[in-house]
Amino acid sequence: MEELFRPLIGATEAESVRALAGTPAYVYSEQLLRRRAAEVLAFPAPYGLKARFAIKACPSAAILRLFHSLGLGFDASSVYEAERLILAGIPAAEISLSSQELPADLGSIVRKGVRYDACSLHQLEEYGKLFPGAELSLRVNPGLGSGHSRRTNVGGPSSSFGIWHEKLPQALAICAKYGLRIGVLHTHIGSGADPEVWARVAGMNLDTLRSLPDAHTLNMGGGFKIARVPGEKQTDLQVVGRAVAAMLEDFARETGRHIRLEIEPGTYLAAQCGAIVSSVQDIVDTGADGYNFLKLDTGMTELLRPSLYGAQHGVNLYPAKDTGRRLPYLVAGHCCESGDILTPAPADPEGLLPRELPEAAIGDLCVIEGAGAYSAAMSAKNYNSFPEAPELLLRCDGSLALIRRRQTLEQIIGNEILP
Numbered sequence: 214m215e216e217l218f219r220p221l222i223g224a225t226e227a228e229s230v231r232a233l234a235g236t237p238a239y240v241y242s243e244q245l246l247r248r249r250a251a252e253v254l255a256f257p258a259p260y261g262l263k264a265r266f267a268i269k270a271c272p273s274a275a276i277l278r279l280f281h282s283l284g285l286g287f288d289a290s291s292v293y294e295a296e297r298l299i300l301a302g303i304p305a306a307e308i309s310l311s312s313q314e315l316p317a318d319l320g321s322i323v324r325k326g327v328r329y330d331a332c333s334l335h336q337l338e339e340y341g342k343l344f345p346g347a348e349l350s351l352r353v354n355p356g357l358g359s360g361h362s363r364r365t366n367v368g369g370p371s372s373s374f375g376i377w378h379e380k381l382p383q384a385l386a387i388c389a390k391y392g393l394r395i396g397v398l399h400t401h402i403g404s405g406a407d408p409e410v411w412a413r414v415a416g417m418n419l420d421t422l423r424s425l426p427d428a429h430t431l432n433m434g435g436g437f438k439i440a441r442v443p444g445e446k447q448t449d450l451q452v453v454g455r456a457v458a459a460m461l462e463d464f465a466r467e468t469g470r471h472i473r474l475e476i477e478p479g480t481y482l483a484a485q486c487g488a489i490v491s492s493v494q495d496i497v498d499t500g501a502d503g504y505n506f507l508k509l510d511t512g513m514t515e516l517l518r519p520s521l522y523g524a525q526h527g528v529n530l531y532p533a534k535d536t537g538r539r540l541p542y543l544v545a546g547h548c549c550e551s552g553d554i555l556t557p558a559p560a561d562p563e564g565l566l567p568r569e570l571p572e573a574a575i576g577d578l579c580v581i582e583g584a585g586a587y588s589a590a591m592s593a594k595n596y597n598s599f600p601e602a603p604e605l606l607l608r609c610d611g612s613l614a615l616i617r618r619r620q621t622l623e624q625i626i627g628n629e630i631l632p
């Protein structure tokens with residue numbers, strides 16, 4: 214576990230990133246992306262496994278292509294993500310679409326070969342009208358969630374995602390009306406590291422599968438929690454997987470049905486594999502009873518999670534001149550927004566928790582760790598008209614490849630029209 218918190222990007226690499234692309238910049242480690250993919254692809258599944266990357270976590274084409282080359286499939290959360298995958302050269306047969314929003318042109322994306330996952334009775338009905346007699350995947354909310362906060366909980370009564378388990382008879386009635394076959398049962402209940410929770414959901418899903426005679430595949434979604442800072446829990450995929458595998462084997466003994474397994478991690482595959490390299494822009498303090506602030510050239514424009522959830526990210530400061538002293542700093546983002554703080558209290562975006570860091574000077578490099586998932590993909594993009602930061606891939610051979618350029622001001626205003 215110790216090695217989990219080793220910096221992804223050290224002082225030398227951070228310096229190279231700044232020289233190549235400037236700051237702020239995202240950097241992903243190819244070596245770690247490959248390792249996480251190998252762990253996911255080794256998830257125990259007695260009757261076959263399809264592992265999909267939930268691309269909303271990190272949708273850059275270079276990452277998608279890398280994962281595709283390693284044998285991962287993909288889960289898209291909107292029709293735009295499905296199209297983005299196709300534009301990146303991913304075969305449609307590798308894509309499943311599990312969308313809160315019914316695509317305006319559902320027919321066209323399904324005809325391309327993308328597998329559709331109906332997430333509500335309305336979506337199921339619309340699919341039935343377009344594709345009577347077809348097979349599909351059905352997302353069910355099993356009535357249990359395990360997210361770390363209400364904002365990340367995607368199962369249970371407070372979540373709108375999927376068809377509420379008590380409404381299964383209505384779903385089956387719609388299927389009967391259009392001759393639809395449910396080939397895949399899908400649930401995604403949110404961030405969890407506890408194997409018992411996974412086993413409980415698997416049990417509920419297998420019970421549901423008894424009333425779905427055509428189902429050959431169980432998709433357990435993503436939500437495998439990872440640790441970004443010491444004290445957070447890291448999922449052991451082998452332990453979770455063995456618990457689920459044993460239940461699939463029992464189910465097979467009892468029913469003769471060999472159920473294939475799918476999982477679709479986003480966080481697990483990417484979160485620890487990326488970091489943001491930034492520079493210290495300013496250092497201010499608010500007096501004896503106040504705080505020392507490190508002001509960076511990054512913030513909620515690259516990383517929204519701290520202000521949104523009070524998420525904890527490792528912060529490593531690499532001073533050009535080491536004074537040997539350490540000081541408590543609040544690390545602030547560059548937006549004119551008091552909520553733009555990178556060191557909130559855990560799970561409390563309103564709270565402040567200073568970090569002990571080496572004494573800093575303006576111009577020092579500061580790296581925010583754990584920024585591979587829901588970072589470049591989910592930020593307060595262009596707030597204060599800051600351009601999107603570039604993305605780089607740190608190759609296995611130690612070289613750096615630019616995988617997305619820094620946005621220009623012209624691109625930010627490109628769609629504006631003066632009346």
Ligand SMILES: *Cc1c(COP(=O)(O)O)cnc(C)c1O
Binds near residue numbers: 436477481
């Ligand atoms: C977001 C999402 C995932 C990935 O969730 P993580 O917590 O990042 O693993 C998987 N499946 C679906 C349907 C999702 O919406």
